[in-house]
Amino acid sequence: MEKTNVNISLVGVGGQGILLVSHLVAAAAMREGFDVKKSEVHGMSQRGGSVTSQVRFGEKVFSPILCDGESDILVAFERTEALRHAGLVKPTGRVLVNDMDIVPVGVSMGSVPPAENLDARVAALPGVMRIAALPLALEAGNARCANVVLAGALASWLPMARESWEEAIRARLPEKLHAVNLKAFDLGFAAASGEAK
Amino acid sequence: MRSARSESKTCAEVARGEGMKYFARAMKKLLSANEAVAHGVLHSSVRVAAAYPGTPSTEILETVAKLRAAASFEWSVNEKVAFEVACGAAMAGGRAIAAMKQVGLNVAMDPLMTIAYVGVTGGLVLVSADDPGMHSSQNEQDNRVLARFARCPTFEPADSQEAYDMTRAAFDLSEKFRVPVILRLTTRTSHTSGVVELPDEPPPARDLLPYVKDARARVSVPANAKLMREAAERRTAALAAESEASAFNFALDGVGGTAFVASGVAWQYVREVFPRCPAFKVGFSWPLPVEKLRAFAKGKTRLVVVEENDPVIADGMRAAGIDVYREQTPLRTGELNPARLRALSAELFATPAPVAAAPAAVPPRPPVLCAGCSHRGVFHVLRKLGATVCGDIGCYTLGAAPPLSALDTTICMGASIGNAMGMRKAGLGSKRIAAVLGDSTFFHSGMTGLLDLAYNGGKVTVVVLDNRITAMTGHQDNPGTGRTLMGEPAKEADIAGIARAVGIGKVFEVDAYDLKEMEALLKDCLDGDEPAVVVAKGPCVVNAKLVGKSVRKTDETKCVSCGACFRLGCPAIVRKARAGEPVNGRDWAAGVDASLCSGCTLCEQVCPKKAFSAAE
Known part of the structure; x- marks a missing residue:
């Protein structure tokens, strides 16, 4: 049974909208009849710290959490976090990276050294696809939709139909944000599909 | 990647292939266990729900409020009061629930130990959300040990569906045996969302059960309590029979002689591995x-x-003469996960041990006080004055981290004042001793400490970081915000007024962003001969967004790279490469990340060279 589950880890920095995306994945999967579990940790992690959420779906999901080497997909909303959590991915897995950096406070203050060779190390991640979500979000009409751009890109790797994603977006967000987020989703989906060709 | 897209009914049935079906179900929702408990409350005709916010329990009452799931719901000032309110409601014949994090139950233990004797009329459920792994807690206590201590039956949901089912079952059980029922969640269940099947039609609302005054049953003076104690033991025997018969306790067949016993989320890991x-x-x-x-x-x-944390089930089985395997794989501390069970599998079945990925060489990203946080200035001044600082529980605990490094101690909610007094009375050499706590923590349990300080004396300065919100747990209302959880206006509690009323002579209010005034005031108080209270006022920046006039900028030609601004630990102050020649041998100058800056002006106030100013 476990073989049929799809295991996704989403990582980034507090405030990037990671939990919205993990919710959309879970809601879209549930709509298609999958068993779903989505885990996240609140609290201290909200204050600019590293944030992780995990979603698993399939016929039957037991453990809500994924350990090292258990994720089919890692979605990193930021490059340093992609490297920090790269160990979560299976050797046969894939990594979707938002091609941007949020400099950790220690680095910007000069108290810890920056990550070395960031670019080369990101390029070497298994099955990596880079998406620059911010320009696409701006094209959609709102910089804050960068997370939904990534959801669209992720959707190109997953079995759920567009209607299920759309329903999840409509159910979760206020009506005035539906159009811009659906556009962001479609731009992310198209960018990832184009990239894959 | 292979998908498992099949008919939705099939999946739902597989999903619910184990456990009991406590109620007929018709509707599916994606809910966390916290939200599922609130839905259980909605469908249990509950009169009163009360809580004090605390991760990982907070969303229970937030969802109760969103659903308006109980006739009355409140953020109480602390967990003891929350549970006492719930006890009162249950004695009056209404169903009631109180929710708290694991350490919150320490505060509520006093009423718990005796309501378990007195018993209830309406169903009473106490949610304890424990935090194995200490994601956001100061300790890892396993509150399952309190079930036996308090003689309260306990349910441990393993997922959101069970959280819903068990909430409803808990109210029924509570009424059947007239005993409070503990629902024990953990961070992992509380914050995992899963598919929950709910009935379309909630059961009809119920009136209060009849109230009959009965002092012998409800006034726990020794003569009555002795009888209650005997009754509690008889009740425990009856509850044991109920547990034996409960469909929440069940066995699954399998292959081989090695068998597992598990509860809560550990059950999921056992089924996984x-x-x-x-x-x-x-x-x-x-x-x-x-x-x-x-x-x-x-x-x-x-x-x-x-089982996660303490060997409660294992010890119970051993006490009953059942032989339990003694594993060598360490399972007692921290949160369990599939990898730890794979390590156990290696011990039991000689399967390959799991391989942990080597930690990536990347800079850490710990949580920090927000740019523009109103607590930062207080910590900056206290550090400058060389004070010994007893801290408390809240966002401001982050002030312990470098570069602010402002706290000497943190124990539990409200402990700062008593700790600071104790240090003073012990004769600690430090000339300046301060206690620092937030507004919500002050209302929770700082007020009693302050009364003790006023009564017994001690040269301690209490600084209340008054941002008018319970920030750490996600901005809940408290007696200082002027609004209740039900959305009604309330009288705003006045901290300075409370301090004066309990007998503190020196009480001041100060703008949390005015460093000069703050320093003069704190120096005067810390060096004085009597207890003092300083209320540092500044709204939580997450709520207020821009606290000052405008975002700051720097002038590279004025910056001498001294690093004074960096010692504020503000995430908006960044090193940027100098366009011009190095200054003092440094090729960087201070800069401001305009996307993070809140315009609080602290950087401007600490800069000796006036390199910071308002951006256009």
């Missing part, structure tokens, strides 16, 4: 269904108990 082994699920965990477990143990070669 040992899917073919026989397994016993403990859902109604106190009283432990020892006879059912004894029957399950028959014919098994090894019985392995997997």
Whole structure:
């Protein structure tokens, strides 16, 4: 049974909208009849710290959490976090990276050294696809939709139909944000599909 | 990647292939266990729900409020009051629930130990959300040990569906046995969302059960309590029979002689890692269904108990004479996960041990006080004045981290004042001793400490970081915000007024962003001869967004790279490469990340060279 589950880890920095995306994945999967579990940790992690959420779906999901080497997909909303959590991915897995950096406070203050060779190390991640979500979000009409751009890109790797994603977006967000987020989703989906060709 | 897209009914049935079906279901929702508990409240005709916010329990009452799931719901000032309110409602004949994090139950232990004697009329449920792994807590106490201590039956949901089912079952059980029922969640169940099947039609609302004054039953003076104590023991025997019969305790067949016993989320890990082994699920965990477990143990070669933190089930089984395997793999501290069970599998079945990925060489990203946080200035001044600082529980605990490094101690909610007094009375050499706590923590349990300080004296300065919100847990209202959870206006509690009323002579209010004034005031108070209270006022920046006039900028030609601004630990102050020649041998100058800056002006106030100013 476990073989049929799809295991996704989403990582980034507090405030990037990671939990919205993990919710959309879970809601879209549930709509298609999958068993779903989505885990996240609140609290201290909200204050600019590293944030992780995990979603698993399939016929039957037991453990809500994924350990090292258990994720089919890692979605990193930021490059340093992609490297920090790269160990979560299976050797046969894939990594979707938002091609941007949020400099950790220690680095910007000069108290810890920056990550070395960031670019080369990101390029070497298994099955990596880079998406620059911010320009696409701006094209959609709102910089804050960068997370939904990534959801669209992720959707190109997953079995759920567009209607299920759309329903999840409509159910979760206020009506005035539906159009811009659906556009962001479609731009992310198209960018990832184009990239894959 | 292979998908498992199949008919939705099939999946739902597979998903609910184990456990009991407590109610007929018709509708599916994606809910966290916290939200599922609130839906259970909605469908249980509950009169009163009360809580004090605390991760990972907070969303229970937030969802109760969103659903308007109870006739009355409140953020109480602390967990003791929340539970006392719930006890009162239950004695009056209404159903009631109180929710708290694990350490919150320490505060509510006093009423719990006696309401368990007195008993209830309406169903009473106490949610304890424990935090294995200490994601956001100061300790890792396993509150399951309190079930036996307080003689309260306990349910341990393993997922959101069970959280819903068990909430409803808990109210029924509570009324049947007139006893409070503990629902024990953990961070992992509380914050995991899963598919929950709910009835379309909630059961009809119920009136209060009749109230009859009965002092012998409800006034716990010794003469009455002695009788209650005997009754509690008889009730425990009856509850044991109920647990033996409960469908929340069940066995799954499997292959081989090694069998598992698990509760809570540990059950999920057992099913994940040992899917073919026989397994016993403990859902109604106190009283432990020892006879059912004894029957399950028959014919098994090894019985392995997997439970998070303390060996509560294992010890209960051993006490009943059931042989439990003693694993070598460490499972007692921290949160369990599939990898730790794979390590156990390596011990049991000589399967390959899991390989942990080597930690990536990347800079850490710890949580920090927000740019523009109103607590920062206080910590900056206290550090400058060389004060010994007893801290408390809240966002401001982050002030302990470098570069602010402002706290000497943090124990529990409200402890700062008593700790600071104790340090003073012990004769600590430090000339300046301060206690620092937030507004919500002050209302929670700082007020009593302050009264003690006023009464017994002691040269301690209490700084209340008054941002008018319970920030750390996600901005809940408190007596200082002027609004209740039900959305009604309330009188705003006045901290300075309370300090004066309990007898503190020196009480000041200060703008949390005015460093000069703050320093003069704190120096005067810390060096004075009597207790003092300084209320540092500044709204939480997450709520207020821009606290000052405008975002700051720097002038590279004025910056001498001294680093004074960096010692504020503000995430908006960044090193940027100098366009011009190095200054003092440094090729960087201070800069401002305009996307993070809140315009609080602290950087401008600490800069000796006036390099910071308002951006256009």
